[in-house]
Amino acid sequence: MTPEEVLEEFRSAGALLQGHFILSSGLRSPTFLQKMTIFSDPARTERLCRALAEVITARFGRIDIVVSPAIGGIIPGYETARHLGAKAIFVERDPGGPFTLRRGFSIPAGSRAVIVEDIVTTGLSARECLASLKDEAGEVVGAACLIDRSGGRGEIGLPLVSLVTLDIPAYSPDALPPELAAIPPVKPGSRALPKP
Ligand SMILES: O=P(O)(O)OC[C@H]1O[C@H](OP(=O)(O)OP(=O)(O)O)[C@H](O)[C@@H]1O
Numbered sequence: 425m426t427p428e429e430v431l432e433e434f435r436s437a438g439a440l441l442q443g444h445f446i447l448s449s450g451l452r453s454p455t456f457l458q459k460m461t462i463f464s465d466p467a468r469t470e471r472l473c474r475a476l477a478e479v480i481t482a483r484f485g486r487i488d489i490v491v492s493p494a495i496g497g498i499i500p501g502y503e504t505a506r507h508l509g510a511k512a513i514f515v516e517r518d519p520g521g522p523f524t525l526r527r528g529f530s531i532p533a534g535s536r537a538v539i540v541e542d543i544v545t546t547g548l549s550a551r552e553c554l555a556s557l558k559d560e561a562g563e564v565v566g567a568a569c570l571i572d573r574s575g576g577r578g579e580i581g582l583p584l585v586s587l588v589t590l591d592i593p594a595y596s597p598d599a600l601p602p603e604l605a606a607i608p609p610v611k612p613g614s615r616a617l618p619k620p
């Protein structure tokens with residue numbers, strides 16, 4: 425799948441939103457990729473995750489386990505794992521807390537795992553996911569996402585592959601351009617907002 429075909433999936437699904445968004449990292453952006461609009465369409469999700477599985481295999485070789493950060497990573501993690509012939513597990517938060525591996529999930533010794541994210545903006549969520557896996561016996565060999573919107577600057581602590589790399593503006597809340605400050609912000613994701 426070419427980068428343009430991937431973007432066309434988001435555009436034609438109505439998943440490429442403009443406004444004023446509070447991102448998971450706390451940064452603000454006029455652009456938001458609403459991945460759940462994509463994941464509500466199994467055929468679109470299948471096309472994108474099949475392509476991501478091909479990129480993962482080319483870069484990392486055999487993968488036994490896909491581990492994803494909830495909530496956004498769960499559906500693409502599962503679908504990508506299906507194409508890889510791997511298991512799909514996820515890490516999740518108690519509200520406001522760190523990611524943890526629960527529900528009897530583990531990465532056993534000798535197994536090769538990859539983190540699958542939906543979108544990478546700063547890499548913070550993927551980094552937190554990796555940190556939550558530090559006591560697992562198996563090896564986390566890399567990370568993958570559908571869209572890396574960090575311009576390639578996202579820091580995960582693992583090699584990252586994606587279907588597309590974009591450089592989408594994101595601003596600190598105290599350095600908003602006036603046209604963004606004029607729009608009331610919305611916070612689409614599941615990470616708890618810090619207390620004011
Ligand atoms: O690279 P980052 O700066 O961490 O941003 C990307 C993360 O933000 C979103 O998750 P969010 O915490 O908004 O919750 P969600 O998964 O429930 O959508 C998205 O699913 C990624 O996990």
Ligand SMILES: O=C(O)c1cc(=O)[nH]c(=O)[nH]1
Pocket residue numbers: 446447448449455456457458459496543544545546573613
């Ligand atoms: O950084 C984020 O929180 C984020 C950005 C984006 O475009 N889409 C998304 O689901 N989360």
Ligand SMILES: [Mg+2]
Pocket residue numbers: 493494495496497549
């Ligand atoms: Mg997420």
